[in-house]
Amino acid sequence: xxxxxxxxxxxxxxxxxxxxxxxxxxxxxxxxxxxxxxxxxxxxxxxxxxxxxxxxxxxxxxxxxxxxxxxxxxxxxxxxxxxxxxxxxxxxxxxxxxxxxxxxxxxxxxxxxxx
Amino acid sequence: xxxxxxxxxxxxxxxxxxxxxxxxxxxxxxxxxxxxxxxxxxxxxxxxxxxxxxxxxxxxxxxxxxxxxxxxxxxxxxxxxxxxxxxxxxxxxxxxxxxxxxxxxxxxxxxx
Numbered sequence: 300x301x302x303x304x305x306x307x308x309x310x311x312x313x314x315x316x317x318x319x320x321x322x323x324x325x326x327x328x329x330x331x332x333x334x335x336x337x338x339x340x341x342x343x344x345x346x347x348x349x350x351x352x353x354x355x356x357x358x359x360x361x362x363x364x365x366x367x368x369x370x371x372x373x374x375x376x377x378x379x380x381x382x383x384x385x386x387x388x389x390x391x392x393x394x395x396x397x398x399x400x401x402x403x404x405x406x407x408x409x410x411x412x413x414x
Numbered sequence: 415x416x417x418x419x420x421x422x423x424x425x426x427x428x429x430x431x432x433x434x435x436x437x438x439x440x441x442x443x444x445x446x447x448x449x450x451x452x453x454x455x456x457x458x459x460x461x462x463x464x465x466x467x468x469x470x471x472x473x474x475x476x477x478x479x480x481x482x483x484x485x486x487x488x489x490x491x492x493x494x495x496x497x498x499x500x501x502x503x504x505x506x507x508x509x510x511x512x513x514x515x516x517x518x519x520x521x522x523x524x525x526x
Contacts, residue, residue, distance in 0.1 A: 305457070333513060342503065343458070343516045392457050394514075402448065403514060405457040 301327050303395050305406030312383055312413055320378045320409045322393030328373035329395035333403070334366075337390040349376050383413040416441040418506050420517025428525055433494050435520045437504035438486040446507040447487045448514070449478060451500045458503060462489070494524045 302325040312318050322332060331350050335343040347363075349355040349370035357363045365387075367379040376395075380387055394405045417440040427433050439447075445466040450458035464471045464478045464487065471478050475494075480487040491498055504517040 303457075342518050345513055345515070348513055390455075402460055402463060405450075405459070408455070408457045410455070 301395075301397060301400070301402075301404040303329075303393065303404045303406040305393055305409055307409060308407060309410040310412070312411070314384055314413055315382055317379055317381045318383055318411060320380075320391055320393075320411075322376045322378070322395065322406050324374045324395045324397070324404070327395075327397040327400070329376075330373065330398045331396050332370055332376040333394045334368060334376075334378050335392045335394070337392060337408075339390075343392060346378075380411065383411070385413045387411065388413045416444060416506055416508055416515045418504060418515050418517040420504050420520060422520060423518060424521045424523070426523045426525065427494050429494060429496060431494055433489075433491045433498070433522055433524075435489045435502055435504070435522075436486060437488070437506075437517045438484075439506045439515075440485070441506070441508055442482075442485060443508050444485075444506040445509070447478070447480060448505050448507075449476075449489045450503045450505065452503060452519075453500050461502075491522075494522075496524050496526050498522060499524045 304323045306321045334346045337343050346361045347355045347357045349368045351370050355368035370376040392408045394403045396403045420437045448463035451461050452458045462476050475492045477490040502520045505514040507514050
């Protein structure tokens with residue numbers, strides 16, 4: 300079945316630094332990828348939708364200059380949290396969908412802790 | 415935009431009993447309704463899904479029903495086992511390949 304690999308699985312960074320999270324579709328081409336953020340004991344909140352070769356579409360309230368998304372190829376999307384602050388600490392999850400296929404495949408998530 | 419409401423937020427059952435989780439959605443244009451199981455510290459895993467042209471779908475101990483008129487869909491787990499304990503999320507999508515909107519989640523606990 301479709302597999303999405305997300306790295307790193309966890310990261311700790313200092314306030315003010317930037318962190319990059321990678322999301323790769325391993326055995327299919329993902330024309331669309333989605334990035335979610337999940338706080339403890341809460342649901343997944345969609346941050347943005349990224350389409351290969353074009354700018355990401357951000358949900359209302361998500362700062363596009365803070366959460367940079369790049370979808371340069373059909374198998375890779377990256378989320379960069381810039382100038383991270385403790386309130387950015389969260390579980391970030393990507394998902395991908397193969398064109399024409401049913402369902403969305405989720406990555407294993409990245410636990411970001413900003414200290 | 416689409417809004418998905420999920421109930422209950424927590425559910426505790428005895429092993430072997432059935433568990434039912436319910437969701438309602440707001441946008442009648444929604445046409446794809448997946449259910450995910452999420453274990454602690456992991457990403458969601460699809461367990462079953464249903465499209466708007468189908469009223470019910472079953473996969474072994476898991477079934478999903480959809481009532482388009484009432485705009486609600488439900489997850490049914492029969493013969494529950496301790497390993498079914500996890501957080502379950504429903505979701506809805508308006509169009510093919512469009513964004514998924516998630517419900518609030520249900521923490522299911524199956525007691526041996």
